[in-house]
Amino acid sequence: MLKLKNICKSYNIGTVNETTLFSDFNLQVNKGEFISVIGSNGSGKTTMLNLICGSIPLDSGDILVQDKSIIKLKEYQRSKFIGRVFQDPGKGTCPSMNILQNMAMADNKGKSFNLTAGINKKRISYYQEQLSRLKLGLEDKLYVKVGALSGGQRQAMALLMSTMTPLDFLILDEHTAALDPKTSEIIMELTDELVREKQLTTLMVTHNLRYAVDYGNRLIMMHQGHAILDYDADKKAKTQVEDILGTFNEISIECGN
């Protein structure tokens, strides 16, 4: 469904600091897969997500979605079929707008932002129903500005908003990394629930090995621009954190972490 073909990407080309991150990187993501991606710092995890979403340009290679190249599409055009949740909880919501306005905007994704009323009153109960599954009490705070919410609450909303309309892919960029352990647990469970319910094809980058092992049905470990480990659903099911910890430590030590 999503194919990365012969991807090359270097930073600071033409300077002494030139670093090649990807040279001939390939990855195929199949429909319905929930892939956990782990790896050391600088291994190319986030760069891979940025390349897929179009936030940064490719040097060479191709990215195919359903066998069609998407590299000519701008970031906002790719957003039509890609949903993304960032590490920074502030990135997915508008702080000076209230919860209801944020939900209404997310609900309208893919449609025209025209001169009709911004909030469709008939949808309010649906938004409340969606918010109530977060179990954070946000359904009673519809008119509270999102900027007044905690990081965890904002991240939960960002997750809900990015999955509200039909998607081909969900991209999770260390989306629990900035949260406290309990909140990140809640967000992770919500993620799993949403991914299952909407049968979303998901790529999740995480630094939390336990999440990587516990959630999803495929596991990839990246190092220096290569997938050095790729477990399918069966193999992943039999894998414990301890099994991959050794490899993970090896690559981390190599990077000096």
Added chain:
Amino acid sequence: MTDILIGILEQGFIYGILALGVYITYTILDFPDLSVDGTFPMGAAVAAILITGGFNPWLALILAFGAGCLAGLVTGVIHVKCGVRDLLSGIITMTALYSINIHIADGKANLPIFTGDTIFNSGLATMLPEALQPYTVVIISGLLILLCKLLMDWYLNTKSGFLLYAVGDNQQVVTALAKDQGKVKILGLILANGLVALSGAVLCQQQRFFDVSMGPGSIVLGLAAVIIGTNLFKNFGFVKGTTAAIIGAIIYKACYAGAIKLGMEATDMKLITAVLFLAVLLISTGKKKGGKRHA
């Protein structure tokens, strides 16, 4: 005394339209748009030349609005498509408009309206009852700003208006909604500069002349109005930003009238503007010590 009050309201309403425009760029878009210093006199130039040419004064307002929109489009395209920094894009448009405004006004830096109907002496104005005639300017400019405010409040509650808020708040959300944030910004600049030019056109009809020196200081005035208004009402959630901006403009004009009353001369106008603006900034930021000190 009543004369002074009426004068303050007249000026407050006229410049309030400018403040509404600045509210869009400064508060909603978070874009420091200096093109305002060029679009304000542009509106006046368009109105002056059309009215001396015998056009309907209301049509002159609409065309002035359109001209302002065009200037906003230019600033937006320079910023979004050419990648020039926001502040600089405004300065480029503002500078170019100085010459363009003189061209619009038939090559003159000052164009008086000796003959020709304005919105304050024809049409709607003549329908006012005798007793209200002395208040024509305040009534008509009041109606005009009310119309602008209501239209803006309506627009800001539409889906398109939400997107405008969102682009100033968090561009990433607009991108995530599969919308081109650059286009939304350009739209905001178009609307804002349209309002600013409209304000210039109304002022031109009230004072019956265009002068190229009307421009410098407009942005400062608009910013002062918006900052006074939003700070005054920041603890009153139910007061809309548009209302706050208009009230800010009236308060600003009242302070200005006070300074004149205390013996300042008309030539000191820009000096008063600058000092008042500084005072507004110090008062509004002084309250939150330790926070961000820059406006």
